[in-house]
Amino acid sequence: MNKHTPTTTLLWSKTAHFSVQIYYEDTDFSGVVYHPNFLKYFERAREHVIGANILQQLWADQGLCFAVYKTDMICHEGVEFADIIDVRTQFCFESKYRTIWKQEIWRPNATKAAVTAHIEMVCMNNKRQLTAMPAELIALLNQTMPS
Amino acid sequence: MNKHTPTTTLLWSKTAHFSVQIYYEDTDFSGVVYHPNFLKYFERAREHVIGANILQQLWADQGLCFAVYKTDMICHEGVEFADIIDVRTQFCFESKYRTIWKQEIWRPNATKAAVTAHIEMVCMNNKRQLTAMPAELIALLNQTMPS
């Protein structure tokens, strides 16, 4: 899907699509989106794949959350005010502790991605210790995998 | 100090000064600071008046924090990239639950404030219930009051 993809035989999920409209708050005085905001859009898209309610329950009931360990991002093209972008997301399980995410931002009518990213997330408890993802969560997320 | 000042005989603290440099992240494509960011600068300045370590201990030890209840803000003038602004802050105790803050943003060499605000904060516990400020905190903050 993009240049950051590791050459492994990991099983990748289907591609999820998530729309984000670019508002004043997203831009800076150079006229395009301020680059750290792309990481926000990627996070929003991941929250939709996992489910915000599930993330909330994991935290409230088990003190678990996902922390970003690694983000590699390439910004190929500026994204502009009023654009409605398509955030494309695929993920895989690298282990029971870690998920890997391939995410891209596509501008309207684009023939290639404006931004591509490779992001690694780890499951942690509320003492910031690496923790295995609960089996039910893995089962739930596995439903988005191609059979 | 500004137009939002209530006509009371509350005892106001001395004016604290806090500098903020305006970065890319602070602006939007219209070329000036995106207005919600002014509330961020006011908050940073309040954290310096109270002390970030004290706020951290209040939360960790007693589950107490300050929540903004009311903010009235007037933006008289745009603030630009690379400006180093002076955030001027005065506060008073309205009760043992509530502090009132008069805050202003001054651009370099300005003859009047670019932004003026009146902000009310209440003390809350971690169940979001109104709670009296601890006596030691009130004593500490009273040290910034003119004798």
Next chain:
Amino acid sequence: MNKHTPTTTLLWSKTAHFSVQIYYEDTDFSGVVYHPNFLKYFERAREHVIGANILQQLWADQGLCFAVYKTDMICHEGVEFADIIDVRTQFCFESKYRTIWKQEIWRPNATKAAVTAHIEMVCMNNKRQLTAMPAELIALLNQTMPS
């Protein structure tokens, strides 16, 4: 609609509804939405009432934008991660230079607003000078007014 409403006979638009989901980025360590973010949601909602494409054209073609002059906001209740809030928006023309906005944030299943605001916006050119709104824009926005 809220406590900030001026007692005038201004003609108010119908109430527009706009949904915002609360993500990680919206909260702070106290566990609820960081208050300046409410001003962002209000701005997003206003951009949907006016139309982001119209705002973009105004800026590109005529060098015009809307600047927030005044924001009065009351935060009655905390808003939490994973909430999907309803931003309710009404506006009126105070003059050909200025619009007034009454905006509220409602949490799911709430019986009253969590946040209420009164916001005043002025039309400016790219030299930050007060400028009359173009007649076509006024006509367009008037279509949202009750007959």
Next chain:
Amino acid sequence: MNKHTPTTTLLWSKTAHFSVQIYYEDTDFSGVVYHPNFLKYFERAREHVIGANILQQLWADQGLCFAVYKTDMICHEGVEFADIIDVRTQFCFESKYRTIWKQEIWRPNATKAAVTAHIEMVCMNNKRQLTAMPAELIALLNQTMPS
């Protein structure tokens, strides 16, 4: 300096140090800094190395700015509210179009970096076209290089 360093013989600048205090706005409900904010601190530090006034003049006088092309970041450890972090920055010229930055975030009294990053920036004109950095800018930045 960190794991992202390319194995080249590029000439690196001295390490610049820049302090950032962590405020409410920087954290999310998990209790630590929201990860995209690290990219903001790195940008602030770069602006101090180059000089905000110089960036402003480049934009105003020549329509030039720096755009982030690539960011690789590893978050080794959470950063907490009230921390005063040390952002360490080195850069080199990869070409007259591109600079490479090695940046790290150190918590107080840490024995290793909490966050490490490799960032590539390109010089662009206001039509988003790749443009050579002006000779005077290169000369100015070269003053931070070890002789």
